[in-house]
Amino acid sequence: MDKSILIVDDEESIQKVLTMYLDNLGYKTHSIGKLSETYSVLKKSRFELILLDINLPDGNSLDYLNKIREISNNSSIIIITAQDTMANAIDAIKNGAYDYITKPFDFNSDLALTIDRAIKNSINTNKIIELEDNLKDKEDSAFDIIGKSPQMTKIFKDIGRISQSDHTVLITGESGTGKELVAKAIHISGPNSTKNYVQINITAIPSDLLESELFGYEKGAFTGAQSKKIGRFEEANGGTILLDEIGDMSYDLQSKILRVLEERKFYRLGAQKPVEFNCRIITSTNKNLEREVENKNFREDLFFRLNSINIELPPLRERKSDIPLLIDFFLIKYANKNESPKSIDDDFLNVFLKYDWPGNIRELENSIKKLVLMMPDSELTLDSIKEHLPRVFNKSENDNNKINYLKLIENIFSDTNLPETNLYKFITDKIDKPLIESVLIKNKGDLRLSSKKLGLDEDSLRKKIIDLNIDSSIIKDF
Incomplete structure (x- = not known):
């Protein structure tokens, strides 16, 4: 029997992209765009999985998730949304969704695996915790956990699953x-x-x-x-x-x-x-x-x-994509009464993104709080950091001058020609040639100085120049 998936999204482009992707995976799909259509379709047909958008023309699907689950006869439900918030993630999992994914979609093997597992475990979705519906009525201040990074989305899901x-x-x-x-x-x-x-x-x-x-x-x-x-x-x-x-x-x-x-x-x-x-x-x-x-x-x-x-919980340096959200949140939190929250410029944000925040969110919060208090201007700039957060500025400047070797290796691993074997030789060859060329150029082609700088004897360096096909014109007396 074909495994059927119901796509509920009011954007036709999303419907088409998901339909093409799921068809290629061998699933049978049906697309609709409203909550009201969802009820009528589910009463007539059985689906192993429902891909359900949150904001639909006739309502917020999270408010009706229990009703949809009841009508769907144990279909797994994966919430899809462009509004990636903690409240949505917790609310979705809390009310019985199998998973929660965000737009734009990353059409990789992980998504296919998630869909496959959701279908295979559709009956088990009834065991996912049914919590009280009043979470959305709680004060936002109770949920001052800010983040849209994959790490924090997982945390929000975990909270939803274990809270009961x-x-x-x-x-x-x-x-x-x-x-x-x-x-x-x-x-x-x-x-x-x-x-x-x-x-x-x-x-x-x-x-x-x-x-x-x-x-x-x-x-x-x-x-x-x-x-x-x-x-x-x-x-x-x-x-x-x-x-x-x-x-x-x-x-x-x-x-x-x-x-x-x-x-x-x-x-x-x-x-x-x-x-x-x-x-x-x-x-x-x-x-x-x-x-x-x-x-x-x-x-x-x-x-x-x-x-x-x-x-x-991950340290802030491992989820830097959340830093802009945290800055906005604390600017609003510490805004002076009767005044609009301060804004930041791009240079300000770049410094905050470069800094590793050893004190994590607490340090970032205190930094924003201090700047809001000390700076009379409506916009926080690079000069604000230099004046009131010199440690943050100096450390980010120092870090900016360091080579990120991990990022260098990650870039090499993104090479589509990466071999299945002899990986060590492939990577060292990739590094050897530009390294030797750079040292030779820096030393104006002086073979003796370059070999000393590289820690190689001259004969070994000559051999590498030949083996790596380095342009001999940059070398004196080669």
Whole structure:
């Protein structure tokens, strides 16, 4: 039986391109452009997959995704959109979409594989979490995670998939990458979103006070305990608790946290009876916990317990395509009251794109905040950075003068004539000739100076010149 795909998009050009692509893959397709047409077609025909645009002439398809799933009889649904936002990604996955892809399409093997898997797993789409429909009504400030890069789109999908379960989640990433925001997004996207969300920073509380802060204490448990105090776990009962920077927790307290995870109960200090609780536990750290386990700083059994679901946030230097979005977001966030947000020029953006942001999003946010405060002009320019962010400017200038060897290798790998074997010789030959030519030209054809610069004896250099067919006219006395 032919595998059928329904294309729902109001742009005829998109319909035609997808139809040609899918026909070549051997699929049977049918194209429509409205939500109302979708309902009527699905009532008459069965499709293994629906490619569904978000913004249609008669409505936003995400608002009707559950109805479409119900009518479609377990079709897989892949959301397609040019509006690549975090809210859309979470909303799509949360409401049962199999996947979420953005326009313009990259017609590669990955897309074909995604379509194939969606069709094969159409029945399993019913198992994808059905969350509450009120996510779109939440305040945007709850979702200050900005990004359209592939890395962040994956993070948004992960949030949508895991948010309903009560599994422990470990969020890892460098300082300033937004671990706390991801934890909050998981809570708000889940079924316990109306319950308490409690966050505790392990490093902010002295180790000798951390246990009483987490578990609470009874009256008279220690000197100064004049009344009973509930701890953070008890406060989070029914909701979510984030143990931020869990990697800095003392080894002794780690064993107690492990027992809490296993038994779902704890003892207040000085108490004889345990307190049972039921809340989602999210942990985060900027440390490499596997290395901490090897160094005997972190319990291996606790690591395995925490690491059942891991979300690893990329550093900002690995998703620089998100920097313009982040700049716009923070310019709006920190705009002076009754004033329009400041703008930036191209030179400003280029410096921010060149800089590696070791402090990640937190550093970028503080930089924009400082510039908005310090600069009276309506436009932020290169001079703004020179004056108020000299470190950023100087570092980006230095980096600009460095050769990106990784990019050089990537360019070589994009060569369509790249051989299947002898790759090392192919690459070194590609580099050898322009390198030797450049050194010879720089040394005005002096063979002795060039061989010394290259670290080759003159005979070896002469042989390479011949083997690589280098123009001998640039060499003196060859």
